[in-house]
Amino acid sequence: MAPQRDQGSIAGHALRTAADALALATPMLAGRPVLVASDFDGTLSTLVMDPWGAAMLPLARRALRDLAVIPGVHVALISGRTASDLAGRVRIGGATYLGNHGVERGHLPRRRRAETLAIEVAPLPPHFTALADLLAANVERDIPESWMVVERKLPAVTFHYRGAPDIATAAARVTAIVDATDSEGQMVRFPGRRALELRPPGAPAKGESMRALIDEHRPAIAFMLGDDRYDVQAFEVLRAARGAGELDGLAIAVAAHPDVLPDVAPHADLVLAGPKDAASFLSRLARVLAGSSAAG
Numbered sequence: 001m002a003p004q005r006d007q008g009s010i011a012g013h014a015l016r017t018a019a020d021a022l023a024l025a026t027p028m029l030a031g032r033p034v035l036v037a038s039d040f041d042g043t044l045s046t047l048v049m050d051p052w053g054a055a056m057l058p059l060a061r062r063a064l065r066d067l068a069v070i071p072g073v074h075v076a077l078i079s080g081r082t083a084s085d086l087a088g089r090v091r092i093g094g095a096t097y098l099g100n101h102g103v104e105r106g107h108l109p110r111r112r113r114a115e116t117l118a119i120e121v122a123p124l125p126p127h128f129t130a131l132a133d134l135l136a137a138n139v140e141r142d143i144p145e146s147w148m149v150v151e152r153k154l155p156a157v158t159f160h161y162r163g164a165p166d167i168a169t170a171a172a173r174v175t176a177i178v179d180a181t182d183s184e185g186q187m188v189r190f191p192g193r194r195a196l197e198l199r200p201p202g203a204p205a206k207g208e209s210m211r212a213l214i215d216e217h218r219p220a221i222a223f224m225l226g227d228d229r230y231d232v233q234a235f236e237v238l239r240a241a242r243g244a245g246e247l248d249g250l251a252i253a254v255a256a257h258p259d260v261l262p263d264v265a266p267h268a269d270l271v272l273a274g275p276k277d278a279a280s281f282l283s284r285l286a287r288v289l290a291g292s293s294a295a296g
Helices: 018-028 058-068 083-090 127-142 167-181 206-217 229-243 261-267 275-295
Strands: 034-038 073-078 095-099 104-108 149-153 156-160 188-191 195-199 221-226 248-254 270-272
Touching: 018 221, 018 248, 018 270, 018 275, 034 058, 034 206, 034 275, 058 073, 058 275, 073 206, 083 095, 083 104, 095 206, 127 149, 127 156, 127 167, 167 195, 206 221, 206 229, 221 229, 221 275, 229 248, 229 261, 248 261, 248 275, 270 275
Parallel strands: 034 073, 034 221, 073 095, 221 248, 248 270
Antiparallel strands: 095 104, 149 156, 156 195, 188 195
């Protein structure tokens, strides 16, 4: 195995190159099936101020398309976005799309358009959908500024204020409206870097989604790429499965947010510098797996 090379650090955490990540992965790659799972924002796309402006890196799209056609390789995208929004941005047939952290799930067959994705939604009490809709309406009414972005993911909702001139003030305004609307605290609060997400209690999260993928595909090797606190749950499931002897694999953190990285990096096996490095790793991985599949 090639030695790891430190290419710098962010927030005190050493960064590794895509070549280093592949060197760690290579001894595992003879096994099949292989599960390649990834977050989207900050992992396959660079972070932007407008959440609707996020675009997948072309190299990442080519790499996942190449991976999705290799026999014995399963590609899955796990995101806080809705499954339809995620599929529309990724546009890869032969992949599984887990939206809203896993509340929504769909598999897009090869050569099918993203718009045809059939989505299954986890059963949750219907009153949470009505409450999430009311929360969205109240925030949109009381904070009409253009920087306020409301992402309806019924029965969940996320309030983005990345572009606010004063993040702390924006967070306080959103929180006040949420607390007044949901005074009984029925929805679970998930404060993010520049956003607040509200989810029903018991709704699937990325940890449950990763566990479901492992149970479904029974991979010999699994990879999970992510950049945020939500992805830590999936990292922990993968590493626990590895520790139990179920599989080999790597949890790979992507250093998209320097201020969030200290909460994410300790739960990963290595840290890549950003989405470009993640895309490069996936591209290298696709070439190796395609070569070993052809040789087999």
